[in-house]
Amino acid sequence: MSGARQPLPSWALNVLMPAMNVLLALFVGGLAVALIGENPIEAMRVLAYGAFGSGYGLGFTLHYATSLTFTGLAVAVAYHSGLFNIGGEGQAYVAGLGAIMMALWLDQTHWVFVLVGSIVGAMTLGALWAAIPGYLQAKRGSHIVITTIMFNFIASAFMSYMLAQVITNPGANAETRTIAETGRIPLLSEYFEFFKHSPVNIMLIFGILALIGVYILLWRTKLGFKIRTLGQNPEAARYAGISAVSIIVIAMAISGALAGMMAVNEAVSVQKRLVVGYVQGFGFIGIAVAFMGRAHPVGIVLAAILFGALYQGGVELAFVMPAVPSELVLVIQALVILFSGAMDEMFKPVLERVFGAFRSKPRTDDSTATEEA
Structure with a gap:
């Protein structure tokens, strides 16, 4: 037929x-x-050229794609465990506190120590912030969607208070002091003239490593098998002796740690300080990136590049075609x-x-x- x-x-x-x-x-x-x-054809040409037509545009596209890769992977890991984590925005925001505090503490040393320290600080706070809703879901039955939404608002209020009252730079408007010159993570433009004046930095490499790491975790490890089993069939996971409580908390902690990596890419590497609202909605866009990429690392990186291109190409489009x-x-x-x-x-x-x-x-x-x- x-x-x-x-x-x-x-x-x-x-x-x-x-x-x-x-x-x-x-x-x-x-x-x-x-x-x-x-002219729609001309508009799409300008958008594509702005995103990929020069080292400057490509650098911005890759920078945005790096942040979206981290937040997209964060959503994907939780999704494979059967959870819908929409708290990446708040997790990345709070992780910025850990990242910048470590960076400011180590900024009189070499930038490598700042990089390692800020990654550890960001992943730790991001994991802790995400593990709380995970625990509430696993032990108390609180719906993960509701708790992660609420934690986004809590994160926003908490960070506004911290930046305005606790760690603010004297004389500045709700922001920390700038990282010292000796501890600043270099941009790729310092090594490749092609990316001149663009913000893409060494976190691009860590984004690629995160993609590989998540693939290995989910499809090549015992923990990943437990995560996917719980997500696909909770009853089968229970009969197999898999602890739903521990897997949910671990999956959410990993998810929050990945979201927190965005803080290193944006706040530490590019802005060199922490400012109010630096996440700019990338935690929410990460949800679209994850689902468009079918929660698989290969699909996520393609979706992240697409959205990064739309961000950067849109800036060029507004400039060329006002x-x-x-x-x-x-x-x-x-x-x-x-x-x-x-x-x-x-x-x-x-x-x-x-x-x-x-x-x-x-x-x-x-x-x-x-x-x-």
């Missing part, structure tokens, strides 16, 4: 469908550009999230029929010859 629906191969499910969703989002965004009287409002880039991002999230399986029935038709075609000649014999 030529029109029969067939299950999609993994490459079509994980690559082709997301790509079609992104193209549809860009097409609808192009229609919005056309409605305001601008008639196109900057909010339009937010609309395109929202469309990508819409089509890749809530409507991610919109093309699935069509693709299943297409694959079913192609799989049934080779039978015609052979089956006729068999019947005649």
Whole structure:
């Protein structure tokens, strides 16, 4: 039957469908550009050039993608354990406190010590902040979505107080002092002229290591097997003797530690100080990155680069084509999230029929010859 629906191969499910969703989002965004009287093809060209056409633009794209990789991985690890962690924003925010305090403590030494210390501080506070909702879910039955939402607000209030009243730089407006010159983590532009004036830094390498590490953790270790088993079938995990309480707390702690790495990339490496609201919503965008990437490291890095390109390309678009409002880039991002999230399986029935038709075609000649014999 030529029109029969067939299950999609993994490459079509994980690559082709997301790509079609992104193209549809860009097409609808192009229609919005056309409605305001601008050339949509030129707008998309400018957006792409701004993101990838120069070392400066590519550096910004990779910098944004690094932060989104950390927050996307944070969501993915919790998701594989059956949890929906939407507290990455607050976890990254509080982790900034640990990162900057270690950096300021060590900034009279070599930048390597600042880097290591700030990573340890960020991951520790991020893990602790995320483990609390994990414990409440595991032991008290408090829904992880509700608690992580509330902890975002608590983190915002707590950090505003700390920056305004406790660790603020005298004479400054709710920010810490700047890291001393001797302890500043170098940008890649100091080694590669190609990235001149861009903020991409050594945390790009740590982002790649985090992708590899999460893959090994989830698919090559005993702990990862327990995490995925609990997420896919809690009853089977219980019969196998897997402690749901410990796995939930551990998974959330790992998730928070990964979200906290964003603090090192942004606050310590680029801004060289901690300021109010430095996370800039990247914790929430990490949710879209994780789900668009199917909670797999390969998909996450591709989605992170896409959103990083939209951020940087949008800045170039607003500069080159001032008639196109900057909010339009937010609309395109929202469309990508819409089509890749809530409507991610919109093309699935069509693709299943297409694959079913192609799989049934080779039978015609052979089956006729068999019947005649």
